[in-house]
Amino acid sequence: MLNIDSIQNGIVIDHIKAGTGMQIYHLAGLDQLDCCVALIRNARSGKHGHKDIIKIESMIDLDLDVLGYLDPDITIDIIRDGKIVEKKKLVKPKTLKNVIRCRNPRCITTIEEEIDHIFVLGENGKYRCIYCEQEPNKQNP
Structure with a gap:
């Protein structure tokens, strides 16, 4: 069983359509970051069957319009002290x-x-x- 540790402070991009996580990784500029970034592909999901997840061990500014355009079903979880303090549901930008x-x-x-x-x-x-x-x-x- 693969084990990805939980993050203490950072961002989790969740509910990404399976197979599109790498595209979001590049378009969001995550490949330019110096912090720890984990891309989990084809994780089991109760709702979607499979999904991709990206965990970022840092608080960064994400372009939510780009993410909402690519996949409006994505959710953004803000993590502080190991707990989700905010959940953002994306929509297609106008x-x-x-x-x-x-x-x-x-x-x-x-x-x-x-x-x-x-x-x-x-x-x-x-x-x-x-x-x-x-x-x-x-x-x-």
């Missing part, structure tokens, strides 16, 4: 800025380099570029 890029070759964002790539969440649950209304080709960056 606006994404410079998270995904517009793929329309005629969009102003592909012509002007300094313009931010901004997408808004539509009623259909998909993102659209605010400049040209183009949907990204795929919903993951």
Whole structure:
């Protein structure tokens, strides 16, 4: 049986869709940290069958919009003195800025380099570029 120690102070990114933990690890910049980070893949889950979990032994600022975009079912647990002191449930953000890029070759964002790539969440649950209304080709960056 694999044993990953509990952390005393830090963050646990839980309920990650099985197999996507490594993508979140890189997009969140966790590979740049000097602290201990544990990525647990395909852990057994009562609700989801299997899930990924990331444990970070440090208090860092996470971009919750990026995490909510990648997987809105993720929960963030804040750990202090070995106990969960706060639980955050993520949702799809209404606006994404410079998270995904517009793929329309005629969009102003592909012509002007300094313009931010901004997408808004539509009623259909998909993102659209605010400049040209183009949907990204795929919903993951």
